[in-house]
Amino acid sequence: MANAIVTVRGGGPAAMPTLLGQGPVRIPTGGKIRPGIMVLTRKAAEVSEAKAIYRQGVADGLSFEQIERALREALPELKSPLVPRNVPWFTVRPQDFPNPEVAQQVLDAYGEERGQGRRLYRFPVVFPADHWQSVMPHELAAWGTHEKRFWSQYSADGLTRHCMCHAPVPMDHTGRRTIRIFGGRKTMLREDNGGVCDPESCQEYQARQCNLTGRFLFFIPGIRTISALELPTTSFYAMSNAIQRFQAIGHMRGGRISGFLGRARETFYLTKVLRDVPHIDENGRAVRVPQWIIELEAPIDVTALLRDGEDVETAIMQASLAEQVLEGVPAGHPVEDADETVESAAKSVEESAPMRSGHPTLEQLLGRAEAMGLDAGRFQQYADRRWGRGWKINPHGRGRAWDDMERYANDPEGYADKIDCALAAVAGRD
Numbered sequence: 001m002a003n004a005i006v007t008v009r010g011g012g013p014a015a016m017p018t019l020l021g022q023g024p025v026r027i028p029t030g031g032k033i034r035p036g037i038m039v040l041t042r043k044a045a046e047v048s049e050a051k052a053i054y055r056q057g058v059a060d061g062l063s064f065e066q067i068e069r070a071l072r073e074a075l076p077e078l079k080s081p082l083v084p085r086n087v088p089w090f091t092v093r094p095q096d097f098p099n100p101e102v103a104q105q106v107l108d109a110y111g112e113e114r115g116q117g118r119r120l121y122r123f124p125v126v127f128p129a130d131h132w133q134s135v136m137p138h139e140l141a142a143w144g145t146h147e148k149r150f151w152s153q154y155s156a157d158g159l160t161r162h163c164m165c166h167a168p169v170p171m172d173h174t175g176r177r178t179i180r181i182f183g184g185r186k187t188m189l190r191e192d193n194g195g196v197c198d199p200e201s202c203q204e205y206q207a208r209q210c211n212l213t214g215r216f217l218f219f220i221p222g223i224r225t226i227s228a229l230e231l232p233t234t235s236f237y238a239m240s241n242a243i244q245r246f247q248a249i250g251h252m253r254g255g256r257i258s259g260f261l262g263r264a265r266e267t268f269y270l271t272k273v274l275r276d277v278p279h280i281d282e283n284g285r286a287v288r289v290p291q292w293i294i295e296l297e298a299p300i301d302v303t304a305l306l307r308d309g310e311d312v313e314t315a316i317m318q319a320s321l322a323e324q325v326l327e328g329v330p331a332g333h334p335v336e337d338a339d340e341t342v343e344s345a346a347k348s349v350e351e352s353a354p355m356r357s358g359h360p361t362l363e364q365l366l367g368r369a370e371a372m373g374l375d376a377g378r379f380q381q382y383a384d385r386r387w388g389r390g391w392k393i394n395p396h397g398r399g400r401a402w403d404d405m406e407r408y409a410n411d412p413e414g415y416a417d418k419i420d421c422a423l424a425a426v427a428g429r430d
Contacts (some may be wrong), residue, residue, distance in 0.1 A: 019398050027128055027135070027217045030227025033106070033120070034091035035235075035294055036084055037062040044081040047072065054082075061103075063095040086292045089119035090231070102225060122271035125218035128228055128277050130258045132246035138214030138239055140197060143205040150190055150204060152197045161197040163190040214239050214295075221267060221372050231294070233271065237277060238294040246297045252302060254396020255403070261300050269297040360402045362392050368405055372412040374419065382419040 010211045044050045050071055057067035064082060071081040092107055094100030109122040127135040140152040140161075170179040177320040189195025193202070204210035216231040223229075233239065245268075250257050273295045276288040332370060360368075369379040383401050385393055392398030408415035 017119040018394050022042060028227045029230045031102055032096040032231060033231045034064070034093070035233050036087050036095065036292075038082040039085045039090050041081060041083050042077075044075075044078050045147040047075060047078070047420070049399070050078060050081060061094045061100075063093055066095060088274070088292050089116075089121050089422045090123075090270075090272070092120050092345035092349055099225070102223060105223055106220060110220070124221050124269050124271055125216070126221060126260065126267055126269040127218050127258050130250070130256050132243060132257060134251070135216060135217045135245070135257070135292070136242060137240060138198065138212065140205070140210055141213055150210060162281055163193055163202075164188070164195075165190045191229070193366060212236055212239075216242070216270065216294075218270075219269075220266075233294050235291075235293055238274070238296075239287065241293075245298055249298055254394075254399035261298065266298075266300040270295060271295055271301065360398055362398065365405075366399055368402075372405065372408075372415065374416055378419055378423065382422050385422065 006378050038056055038213060040050060044054075045140060051072060054067060057070060062070075068403065071078060075081070084386050086367045092103045092111075097103050107118055110120060111118040113119075114121065117409065123398055129135050140148040142147055147166075150163055150165050153162050154160065164187050167188040169181070169185070171177065172179055199205040199210070202359050211234055213234050215233065218227045218231075219225070219228055229311070245256050249261065249268075253261070271294075272292045275290045275293050275295065278286055279286050281287050352393045366376045366379070380392075386396050386404075387400055391401060405415065408418070
């Protein structure tokens with residue numbers, strides 16, 4: 001049963017098996033930028049002591065969790081004294097960072113004065129992984145007082161969404177002593193709903209106890225920290241729009257979204273925009289309300305990304321010509337076969353430098369082509385025409401070729417026809 005709210009296909013590269021287990025690579029975090037602020041509820045704002053505690057906490061730079069804890073300890077009758085408020089800026093507070101000085105560094109570097117004090121309205125980010133599921137993890141989750149009770153988790157094929165929970169703590173044969181667990185608490189499919197995550201029939205979701213939660217994981221240029229920073233969000237629209245940006249940029253960069261986006265060190269940016277967000281009210285009517293939504297921007301020259309493979313091919317051809325000149329080849333003498341030059345250069349690069357995870361080698365590509373029943377020579381001619389001869393040495397180019405074959409994994413005959421048609425069209429023009 002496919003119930004995807006946001007489609008998930010895998011959670012990133014799997015870690016090597018170790019004593020501590022095997023699973024998706026997780027990015028450690030060391031600081032949190034908030035998407036907004038927390039304010040006193042209407043009931044709490046009527047209590048003078050609550051207002052004093054809140055103001056003092058804000059002045060001292062405490063996190064909103066710390067302020068809420070202080071309010072509950074002083075005024076236990078206020079069970080939920082704070083509520084979120086949507087604002088056009090991000091909140092950066094010292095207590096949300098292991099090193100409180102990082103908060104001030106972020107504000108000093110990227111904060112702006114727009115009449116309400118120095119605030120963080122927009123800032124550059126660099127993502128540490130190429131899988132958007134790794135840099136924007138998200139789930140449906142229902143929390144109890146001290147821990148997460150239920151949460152969503154996809155099957156290995158990314159098609160079925162399961163409802164998970166913690167497994168009961170096992171007891172020994174006497175039934176009086178718990179068994180010491182290695183590796184933390186175990187998880188299991190939730191039994192009372194068959195382990196299927198279906199929000200429309202879920203009591204917790206309908207009661208607003210289970211909600212979509214996610215977070216962006218990133219580094220900020222110029223901010224020195226070994227761990228990534230995080231920006232939590234519960235906005236379906238923010239995460240859906242971000243996925244579209246990730247996929248668009250990844251498509252133009254051979255699957256890459258990590259690191260700087262170009263030679264001029266361009267980056268993604270996180271900001272907020274005011275949008276009319278549609279939702280269904282309690283009476284079943286579709287209404288629109290204005291909200292400040294987190295937006296992922298990529299203010300770059302996309303044509304430069306598309307020229308990336310051409311630049312590599314040009315460099316190879318120029319290097320070949322320079323080599324022949326240095327060896328005394330007469331001017332005007334035909335340059336050696338370009339295909340052989342590129343293949344030789346690609347082989348040299350692959351032997352001298354380890355490939356980045358996720359980018360196949362030329363041998364792997366040709367091997368897969370032959371496994372699909374394709375003629376390796378004709379596939380190379382097709383790839384040369386489609387991506388330029390530099391695709392063989394460019395890791396991103398080989399990634400595009402691999403993705404192209406992946407789309408026809410279940411239809412090799414159709415892919416062969418596509419190659420024949422493309423080469424026939426080229427021959428007709430020639």
